[in-house]
Every structure is written in C-alpha cells, then in structure tokens.
Amino acid sequence: MKNLTDRLRKIELVIFDVDGVLTDDTIFIGQNGAEFKRFNIADGLGIFIAKKYGLKIAFSSGRQSSATQARAKELGIIDIHQGTADKIDFYNQLKSKYNLDDENIAFVGNDLTDVNVMRQCGLAFTVPVSPSIVLKSADFITKKSGGAGVAREVLDMILDARGIDEEKRLP
DSSP: OHHHHHHHHTOOEEEEESTTTTSOSOOEEOTTOOEEOOOOHHHHHHHHHHHHTTOEEEEEESSOOHHHHHHHHHHTOOEEEESOSOOHHHHHHHHHHTTOOGGGEEEEEOSGGGHHHHHHSSEEEEOTTSOHHHHHHOSEEOSSOTTSSHHHHHHHHHHHHTTOOHHHHOO
16 A cells, blocks of 8 residues: 555656546437436545645546536536547647646546556546456546546545645535
8 A cells, every 4th residue: 555655756747537437427318409417516625625735636538528618617527538539639738837746647547448547547447347458557546436426536645645634625
C-alpha cells in the first residue's frame, strides 16, 4: 500500500471516462432524441473538493453527449474530450498543456477504448465490472461501480494520500 500511497501523492491530473465510470453505463433517449444520463452527486462534490485542493480534472468520452457537456459545465470542467474512441491524443494534449509527466496523471476507465491511456498514465483505475483486459491494465480496481461514486472514491484516495483528511474538506 505504501507504493500506492506514494504514487497517489504524485497525481496532479485525473482524467475520467464518462459512461461506465461517472455513469452506470446507461443512457435514456426520449422520442424526440433528447438524451439523459444519471450522474452521482457525491462524485460532483468530490470533484469540487479536489479542484479546491489543486487537482486538475478532465472528462473523456468516446460518445458525443450534450448531457456530458452540461455536467462538465456545471462542475467547471474545462478539459473535456468527446466523440472519438481515440483518447490517447487528448491524454497527450493535457500532458503537454499542464507540463506533466505520466506519473502525475491518473486515468479512470472501464472499457476497451480506455486501455491505451491506462497503460501510459501513472496510475490507472477501473471499476469492478470491466472487461478482463481493462482489469489487467488497471493499477487499482475501485470498490464502487460506475455511477455509484467512483470519482469520489478515487479523489478521496488522492486527497487522503496528500494528508488532506475529511475534517479539512468540510466547507
């Protein structure tokens, strides 16, 4: 666990896949084509707190979604990538933009489109119900499932490793 704690302390940017990580992998599409997704409120608070302590947060999704865009806007996420399964270019753009090394970047993914980034980043997380190749590519498998507080779990781990206990996180 010490090695994990050391690695967590180095993280400055966390990139979250959206569908299956920030959501439960379900979309609702109405008759008029309107799309709805269910996001976890505890994840949102975790993102707000993490940003307060200097962590950079980004969203990356293979699907173009107005619901994802709206959630990113609500949380003040400026780095968002949607509409292509190739996430490695976005990863490298952020790495350059923030002048980071791989060891400073964590990625949380759950499916095949996430594996390349998971293999390059400093710390890769996934959810328990991911395909086997994704599970094998992860450094850590969350206890929570997608849409049920994964972001909060990961961000709490990083803040804990930095010595920012829950008492300090109170508003």
